[in-house]
Amino acid sequence: MRTNVSDAPGGGSPQNSGLQARGGGFPREAFSDILSRMINKVMLVGRLGRDPETRYTSGGQAVANFTLATDETYKDRAGERQKRTEWHRIVLWGKLAEITQQYLKKGMLVYIEGRIQTRQWDDKRDGSKKQTTEIVANTMKMLTGRGESAAAGAAAGMGGGSHTSAPAGRGGDSEFDAGAMPEEHGGPEISDEDIPF
Numbered sequence: 001m002r003t004n005v006s007d008a009p010g011g012g013s014p015q016n017s018g019l020q021a022r023g024g025g026f027p028r029e030a031f032s033d034i035l036s037r038m039i040n041k042v043m044l045v046g047r048l049g050r051d052p053e054t055r056y057t058s059g060g061q062a063v064a065n066f067t068l069a070t071d072e073t074y075k076d077r078a079g080e081r082q083k084r085t086e087w088h089r090i091v092l093w094g095k096l097a098e099i100t101q102q103y104l105k106k107g108m109l110v111y112i113e114g115r116i117q118t119r120q121w122d123d124k125r126d127g128s129k130k131q132t133t134e135i136v137a138n139t140m141k142m143l144t145g146r147g148e149s150a151a152a153g154a155a156a157g158m159g160g161g162s163h164t165s166a167p168a169g170r171g172g173d174s175e176f177d178a179g180a181m182p183e184e185h186g187g188p189e190i191s192d193e194d195i196p197f
Contacts, residue, residue, distance in 0.1 A: 040115045042135050044088060045143065046070040048108050052092075054101040064097035065134075066090055066104070068112060089134040090114075096140060103142065111141035 049067035056062055068088045076082050090112055092100050104110065114137035123130050 042112075042114055042116055044068060044070055044112045044135065045109070046088070046112075048104060048106050048110065049087065051106050052097075052100045052104050054097055062094060062097040062101075064092045064100045066100070068110070068135075088112075089132065090137055091117075091134045092137045092140065096137065100140060104140075109143040111139075111143055112137045113139035 046068040049069050052064045052066040054062055054064040068090050070086050070088065072084045072086070074082055074084065112135060114135045116133065117136045118131060118133045120129060120131045122128070
């Protein structure tokens with residue numbers, strides 16, 4: 001049985017029903033709005049663990065992926081400062097994938113906004129079940145300055161290949177989004193055979 005805010009003990013008062021936030025009451029309208037929606041949103045700031053890899057589906061849609069490292073510092077029981085690194089698999093579609101391939105390099109600092117997605121498929125080699133959890137990005141913001149960007153590209157290339165710097169006039173604080181990409185899918189409808197990685 002679902003209990004409405006108005007049915008709670010205390011005559012529906014957020015304060016009496018335990019819904020009062022510190023520093024003031026919790027608005028009934030806001031509480032109802034939270035109950036009516038679900039949210040799948042991720043925001044990350046980290047450094048690329050490798051250069052982006054871009055492939056194309058059978059329909060010609062660009063798909064880029066790279067790993068992103070986020071660091072967290074904490075103190076252990078002995079009071080020593082420790083660092084923990086989490087690795088995130090980032091996937092970008094369409095124009096955002098093409099921009100990522102053109103401008104991002106290993107070591108660059110970026111802001112990523114998107115949603116968590118888990119995919120499952122059958123391995124074509126042995127038929128085993130595979131699963132991966134990834135962040136499907138709809139916004140990417142470059143936080144690395146031009147000088148750092150060039151250094152990151154040079155370090156990644158180690159003297160080989162060419163590097164493209166950030167677009168003129170944008171500097172190292174450039175933001176790109178996925179444009180008309182459908183939010184609920186993060187890309188066009190595809191089959192498992194279309195996934196290039």
